Amino acid sequence: MSLDLSHCSDRELAALARTSRDDVFRELLARYKAPVFRLIRYHVGDADEAMDLSQEAFVAAFAAIDRYDGDRPFRIWISRIALNKCRDWSRRRAVRSFFTRALPLDNAHDVAIEAPAPDIEAGDRAELARVRKAMSRLPHNLREVLVLRGVEELSQSESAELLKVSEKTVETRLYRARARLRMLLGEK
Numbered sequence: 253m254s255l256d257l258s259h260c261s262d263r264e265l266a267a268l269a270r271t272s273r274d275d276v277f278r279e280l281l282a283r284y285k286a287p288v289f290r291l292i293r294y295h296v297g298d299a300d301e302a303m304d305l306s307q308e309a310f311v312a313a314f315a316a317i318d319r320y321d322g323d324r325p326f327r328i329w330i331s332r333i334a335l336n337k338c339r340d341w342s343r344r345r346a347v348r349s350f351f352t353r354a355l356p357l358d359n360a361h362d363v364a365i366e367a368p369a370p371d372i373e374a375g376d377r378a379e380l381a382r383v384r385k386a387m388s389r390l391p392h393n394l395r396e397v398l399v400l401r402g403v404e405e406l407s408q409s410e411s412a413e414l415l416k417v418s419e420k421t422v423e424t425r426l427y428r429a430r431a432r433l434r435m436l437l438g439e440k
Contacts, residue, residue, distance in 0.1 A: 263322035386436035394429035
């Protein structure tokens with residue numbers, strides 16, 4: 253008789269994962285792939301990039317499973333890794349963008365146009381695009397808090413732990429993010 257992994261806690265799964273059991277990795281992936289993907293997609297805005305970064309986050313997490321502290325929620329730990337992957341991606345993108353703009357005009361036809369993939373799940377694509385555009389104009393630290401609290405529905409303490417800031421900082425950033433977002437969207 254085998255162990256029913258769906259009834260195991262994250263701590264138990266992490267302990268079992270240290271023995272490199274594929275079924276344990278599949279269980280952790282099944283539990284957390286959707287929230288990790290959503291978190292990354294809201295940061296990068298592109299579903300294909302988000303899929304790649306989600307895979308990178310899980311590969312990194314499973315490679316570092318020995319460093320997981322079972323006293324903390326696995327979701328926070330994997331989200332932290334995912335957030336770091338987003339930051340790395342943003343830095344790489346900024347460097348690529350710099351070099352792309354530095355090309356002479358006669359080579360401009362070789363540069364691919366980056367356009368976000370259509371969001372199939374959106375009912376009102378125009379409004380979603382408008383909100384995403386406004387969110388992309390927010391400073392990185394405000395956008396992170398807005399996504400974690402508003403989209404991922406993490407608590408204030410979970411968000412603070414993930415971002416390694418105080419709960420008061422999360423509260424302040426969330427207030428500022430919402431106010432700035434309302435301003436960018438032209439709402440009162």
